[in-house]
Amino acid sequence: MRSFLANTDKAAWRVVDGEAVIVHADTSAYYGLNGTGTFIWEAIALSPLTPKEIAAWVGVRYGRAAERIRPEVDAFLAGLSEEGLLRQIAETNGRPASSLPSEEGASAERYEPPTMVRFGELEQLVLSGE
């Protein structure tokens, strides 16, 4: 199964109030992720994960069944992939299942399907005097 890794060579991001803003270096497009999307992004920025593993991580964090949220995770990954924000790795070498977070680490946050909003593209940045 394929693993996904955040394309950190081409993307820079910052998390503000639990929501990530991502910029693509080549296209200057910028995006906003909601809380669940940010959680997934931070996980795949650390190491490659399969969609199944991602769904399991999200399920544990938000107290949801992984199978039920899998379609939403797939759609979210497809969106990131289309924008060139993901790298796909053919062989699975993600975290072993034993390293999945335990239910003790579950968040009190309410689950929302992971979303990505494409805000637009930045024009060439201007450095100015006054």
Added chain:
Amino acid sequence: MQHGEARLIASELLLELSSETSTLYFHGESMRPFLIEGDELVVAPVAWADIRIGDLITYRRAEKFPTRRVVWRSRNVLHLWCDNWPERRFYTVREDVLGRAVARKRAATWITHRDREWLAVRRAALVAYWRRFAIPISIKLARRAAMKIHRGTRIQRLRAAARGDRS
């Protein structure tokens, strides 16, 4: 997250990503002749401890990204000025520093912060700053110190003289 807030964050991120293929446009007259309207710059993230006097620093100020020369630094504040506006002084704090200009492209020619031309302009700007501000201030402070010492010795002499009269 609001679009405006996201845009500002994205701009700062883009600044950190600047490179020879993704440059930043310099606008304005404040840094002439070294930087002129339309020059393309590369700004690299810099650690606070690595900022040196003479560096060109880009920082956050409202929704703008001014780029100015460091002329003095204290613990958490940079004192800045513009080569072409010597009468004006600017300040920024550690948290607002976004990066240091490391390369400039003008008419398809690149120079970097290690090149002789860059270093010569840096030196000249600092000499101009020291002539204009630092040396006059130093002289003023030295005069004030000398006056204090002079006053102190005069008082001591007067006291000694008073003691002599009494005995």
